[in-house]
Amino acid sequence: MDKKLVFFDIDGTLLDYDKKVPLSTKEAIHELKANGHEVAIATGRPPFLFKELREELGIDSYVSLNGQYVVYKGNLVYSNPIPPEVLHSLNEYAVSLDQPIIYTSEENTKMNMTYHKRVEASYAPHKLPIPECDPDYYLGRHIYQAALFCTKEEETSYIVKFDDLLRLVRWDEVGVDVIPNGGSKAAGIEKFIQHLGYKREEVIAFGDNLNDLEMLQFVGHGVAMGNADSVVKEVARYVTKDVDQDGIMHGLRQLGLLSVDSAVV
Template structure:
């Protein structure tokens, strides 16, 4: 977690376990994205599962650097595989990593016991913000703990039902300006005037 350019909380993936994870993924032809404090890089030049997953989120595809994880802190990795293929990782790295699926192919790889909620706690402590004044938006299973933890959890309209149930509010789909609409619902943005016909 970084605030105004300064790290305030870190829980990186263990290097030796990350090396083993990478070796297993390469063997199974599953691409990986590594997320450090400065950038995200991927270990393949391109892959259909990354293209489709990142395309849905409308994110810029990370650059290729298969050795980005070496010698630096990596706080999250993303392995791209099917739900059936995921169990091999959970078995191999039980007690070392948590695997949280967020799409048909994408699974977040986190330190065991790590979550977005764990990152929020030190930030609000440092800023002196009350938990009941915090807001988070989420749209998939990797957001469940965070949405339940903050004072005002907002699920996107495209989120699965279990995620909507964990949230306090539900906004529009991400593709329909869901975050803007959610901020208007919460009174943090003025609503746009209605068109006069």
């Protein structure tokens, strides 16, 4: 069997509803690597927020921060920070509207205000700690992604103001990822496969959320989880079972990358 490169999203894909890795997923990834395939993570999270997961699964390659920070076997191969002048303008505009914004580097994340109920509402389902306040965190360091907390209606003014500078990717009713214009998981994966010399048809990706759309369309074999949004399922080449129904193992079997007698059925 030809060697493949397989990317996995985290929330709703590698992690179930309790934010744990199903046993079947651990066994599937172990067998996948034993069969000689490359395994990597593709996520909107910064590296420090999934370090334990990488250690648990033995994965040291990833496309993080929605494609802005790409690492292969522990070595940085691509980074794409938001320009400082754009960050300054974004911060001033968000502050003028009294809207929370979180700035993320590869090593930490800070919020521009002490507390906001929208942040709590968005972070709680993912069981993530709410960042500490540091309104000047974006100054003098590389910021690869921001999280803006606004409604769809409020988002319109940001789209107009930063149209050719930033890209906004919504992930819930009040949460929006902000990345450099042209950035995406797909763009990060493209840099990754160029570095290794893979062809797109040799690349597989599993995902479930709106920020996975371009990734699933870009790779040769896009797989939507059974718990994915209907829009995500529509663009995927394949649809597997839910994350809590051994979806990863089932999907890899569908693709012929795992034996049908893998341990968990």
